[in-house]
Amino acid sequence: MHSLSRDKNGFIFTLDIILGMIIVFIIIASTVFFISRSVESNLEKYQLLILGSDIVNILDEQKTFDSLDYNEIETEMEELLPPNYEMLLRLEGNFSTGNGTLEVGGNIPLEEDLFFGRRIAITSNNTFLEITYVLWSREG
């Protein structure tokens, strides 16, 4: 009788541990899930930053900023931008258009965390430009 009671205790204790382990596995699975999602999302944001940097660099090499013309910059930018992505370029400098500020591209989605990149450019007539850019996914 005494031995049977100990057996029952051991069995219940084991069940208890199995239940505990299930909870621990759920914790571990959710941890891995959220962390991997966060890493994926970060990598995507980093990739967007690099893509933005490449696009601005190409526009600079093509001397697209020399004109400081909204339509020309927008057309060239759209050509380089992959489908389903949007981009905003902000050019600031000592030029007369828009009192030295020109914004080209879409409206930044407010609900997303985005990374901004900045670089320096100089036009063919030696106008200094500070370029700020941001890229985001259209679906996001």
Add this chain to the structure above:
Amino acid sequence: MKGKKGILYSLGLTLFALIILTLALLIWKQGDSAESHFIDLIVAQQAQEIQTSTNKAFSEVYLREGNISFSLRETSLTIVENFPEDYNQLKQIFTSLETDIEKNFVGIEINQEKFQSMDGLLLQPLNISYMHGTQGGIHIDQNLQIDSYTLSLIFGGNVTSCTIDFVSGGSFDVSFSVVSPSTNCSDQGTNLQSANISLIAEEQNIYVTLQPNGPFSIVSNVSLVSNLTVGYQPTKNVYVQLPIEVELLESFQNFSQKTKVKLSLPSLD
């Protein structure tokens, strides 16, 4: 006996559960660390981009406004420029560029004192300096990697005198030629110790000197086109650098990086 077995199973599973829990904590911590590294990566990328684009802006202005052209190879650098050189406008643009960058980008410091005083350049990694002299002309410091100079001077006006004096007993090869509407003169020598060339054009003296051990100079205030090829030991990945320092001070990650402006020249090899 069975009870003991149950307890042993339970203890084993408890231990296993603890291991799993520790693993979960480790993964969690690793995730935090990855997030922190990611932020570092973004900050470094942003800082790097500002520094790279600053270097690019200086390089672009120099190649456009410098009135100088380059042909870069693994064994030689050819520089063509018009004399008398005037770098005042370029220096003004550089000063203005420095002011704009430092005003708009906190953490970027530009030091162009050396360039403003000597307006020269460096061929790296050989550390060959090409400087404009205060009297007008070019000066190249002694450098053991240099083995030859090929100089062609093209004058718009007449050259009335051309004296070439080569002294052998050294290790330099020199090839020299003058082209002018009235007179052409040329000479070449191998294994030279020194060379002294004096010309008179537009009633002014022009001197080209190769001193023993290698310092080379052209002194001229006359209007001419200089085409100078400096030959050196074959070297991979040679590049031309301006003595302008761009220092990046990143406060978030607490790092700093100092680079010199590298000219964007295509290698012809």
